Amino acid sequence: MENIDSETISFIAADWGTTNLRIWAIDVNGDVICKRTSDQGMSMVEPDGFESILVKLTEDLLSNNWVMPVVICGMVGSKNGWMEAPYESVPSNVSKPKRIVSPKTKDPRISVKILPGLKQRFPEDVMRGEETQISGFLRNNPNFSGCLCLPGTHTKWVAVENGLVERFQTSITGEMYNILSRYSILQLTLDMKSWDQQEFLDSVQEITKSPDLLLSMLFRIRAKSLLIATVASPTTAVLSGLLIGYDVLSAKYFWQNRPIYVLGEEKLANLYADAFSFQKIDATVFNVDQATVLGLISAKKIAFELNTYS
Amino acid sequence: MENIDSETISFIAADWGTTNLRIWAIDVNGDVICKRTSDQGMSMVEPDGFESILVKLTEDLLSNNWVMPVVICGMVGSKNGWMEAPYESVPSNVSKPKRIVSPKTKDPRISVKILPGLKQRFPEDVMRGEETQISGFLRNNPNFSGCLCLPGTHTKWVAVENGLVERFQTSITGEMYNILSRYSILQLTLDMKSWDQQEFLDSVQEITKSPDLLLSMLFRIRAKSLLIATVASPTTAVLSGLLIGYDVLSAKYFWQNRPIYVLGEEKLANLYADAFSFQKIDATVFNVDQATVLGLISAKKIAFELNTYS
Known part of the structure; x- marks a missing residue:
């Protein structure tokens, strides 16, 4: 691993999906100091194994002198993940998630927040992770109205109106x-x-x-x-x-x-x-990648409101 | 196996597909005397293993006193099967296949004929086995005009005009x-x-x-x-x-x-x-099943023209 001064890190951003875990160390300017990827996706992890995998991947970035904020999006917030973060309903201001959850951790060096996904009732649809990418895009394009396409295993089509997610289709x-x-x-x-x-x-x-x-x-x-x-x-x-x-x-x-x-x-x-x-x-x-990091930066501000980082 | 008098058998009909082999012993009236199924489909058989599987499944139906006609449709006539029976082109009179092939057999008790499939050039499409089922249906419904649907792994939709296969779609x-x-x-x-x-x-x-x-x-x-x-x-x-x-x-x-x-x-x-x-x-x-048997009965007449069976 790189030789990184943990004092330069403002927080750790993570996207923990079904098949992969990606983390970024972010500095006070919102820049990425380092990026790491692991194949320990949610589907590979035992119910009580999430913390140790996260700590192992970030060990050298942590400090005994303060608590590192960690903000995570993705399937890790599903029923079978680390801790369930309930879906928020559309229309949704994805830049300001409310149903953030915070799993208890044994390691005193980290404080973890997991972001909620989105749900739509008619027709029924769900997403976890993409809402944070959308939030990241909107950070650079506030008040956007138009269509976002997030292709992948389950491609998301999203209608955005004035910065709000109105409707989507997978x-x-x-x-x-x-x-x-x-x-x-x-x-x-x-x-x-x-x-x-x-x-x-x-x-x-x-x-x-x-x-x-x-x-x-x-x-x-x-x-x-x-x-x-x-x-x-x-x-x-x-x-x-x-x-x-x-x-x-x-x-x-x-x-x-x-x-x-x-x-x-x-x-x-x-x-x-x-x-x-x-x-x-x-x-x-x-x-x-940029969208994910920007989205996690926005969410970090919400999740740790007492911090002044913006 | 049942106790069957091989003298009552007029010929053996077979549908040898990718995953299964089905045979029927047919009497002079065109009635089924017995039916057998094996999971030795084409994909399970070595290039030189077809004859022995067939003989093993029909051993008690064969006689040392005469040569048993065997008529087979299906994927066994493809490039990777027993012997390639070239496709015939649409429009096609499937009741009178021309490109029947006859693999050499070592066992003197059988004479094998393999039926051709159908091909269509625009748009490109192929079938093997279903043409015989269509022929069987047409035996009961000569001069049919309409649509035949043959659902399965690869569903066939077939346009028939006056007993001829005009066009199909898989x-x-x-x-x-x-x-x-x-x-x-x-x-x-x-x-x-x-x-x-x-x-x-x-x-x-x-x-x-x-x-x-x-x-x-x-x-x-x-x-x-x-x-x-x-x-x-x-x-x-x-x-x-x-x-x-x-x-x-x-x-x-x-x-x-x-x-x-x-x-x-x-x-x-x-x-x-x-x-x-x-x-x-x-x-x-x-x-x-009835369509397959009827189609093989029609084909048998064509394939062994010197026989008087109709």
Whole structure:
């Protein structure tokens, strides 16, 4: 680990999801001093194991002389996580979460706050973690009105009005990509290690014309490869294009005639932006790591109000 | 095994798919004398292992005094099967297959014929096995014009005109059901052993209203169960309803204003018929086992033309 002076750290920000734990040490200026990632996601951790994993990953950042604030978003706040932080309802001011919880810790060097997720009753939907990314985006874009897209295992489409989350919609696009490429007949056909951008765009076009044919177009990938003796197998770009194209179309209600920002891992976010360009629509990519950190900085201020850090 | 007089057997009919092998001993009247099933599907068999599996399953039905005709349809005729029977192109008279192949056998008691599948060039599509079921249906319904639905792992929608297969469309509906229930987040939520017919119909209705929301509605199953504390978990009927509802809608071109028959395993075929009833459309279920046998009887006549059996 790096040699870091713990006195320069203002607090520790963390995003603890199902499969990963990421932490950032933040200084008084809101800058990131260091970033660490662990594969000890929520699903890998025993109910009473969260504290020790966190302490182990941050040991050298802690001090015996004061209590380090730790602010965490993500699935760690779910029923099966460290401690349940109840969902807040939309419409929601995600920049000012209220239902923050604070699990008891044995280690006197840390004070932990876990942020709530969001829920929507009609139609039923939930998120945990993305609300903090949205808050981070809004820190840089207060009073934003428009559509946010947060692509991933469970892609979130979000309607924001004057800085408030009004409504959202989740699709299992990323999960579908994973299970189709691992377990379906497509694994026999697709070249899982290659990418062809033109195939991606062609597939976006194909599904955009006929969104009712998703399950048929998936089989057509297989049929094509049986019937047409081409040198190269189709790449994962075909599967990605069909699913992302379908996803974008399914969220038309959210983005039509609205400013659009995509908050996601760079490569994936750019694919969504490409799918929008294909429809002659501009979508701007916003760095999701930055959004997460900014969101946790906002939340830290709320969660530890007595501190003057802003 | 039953005690069967091999002299009463006119030929052996077989459907050798990816996961199963089914055989029927047929008498001179076209009646089934016995039926056997093995889990030695094509994917389980070494390239040179097909003959011995077949002989083992039919040993007591064979005679040293004459050569038993064996007619087989299904994936066994694919590139990775016993011997490749090239696809025939649509439009096709499936009752009179031409590209039948005859693998050399060591056992002098059998003569094997493997039936070809069907291919379609625009849009690209293929089938193997279903063409024989269609042929069997047409044996009872010559000059049929209308839509045939053959639900399964890869559901086939077929347009028939005057007894000819004009066009077809495959969807990976069954495969999607399998991988979603095994590998997706829904396995945490759905009660995989229960069924609720009303949930099925509600889900058909839901997806029929918004076919562009399939990937969102799949997540909504999860969100609902997190947000609404009901006693019972949603059943597999929800997943089935969304997928079958989407499948039916995707094939509207095939069935709209046309007579519809569903050829499938009883429970599944009835679900498709239920999904049609929901749209106030009649679909008739036709026994798929019977269709397979009838199709193999038609093919046997073609494949062994010197025989007088009809």
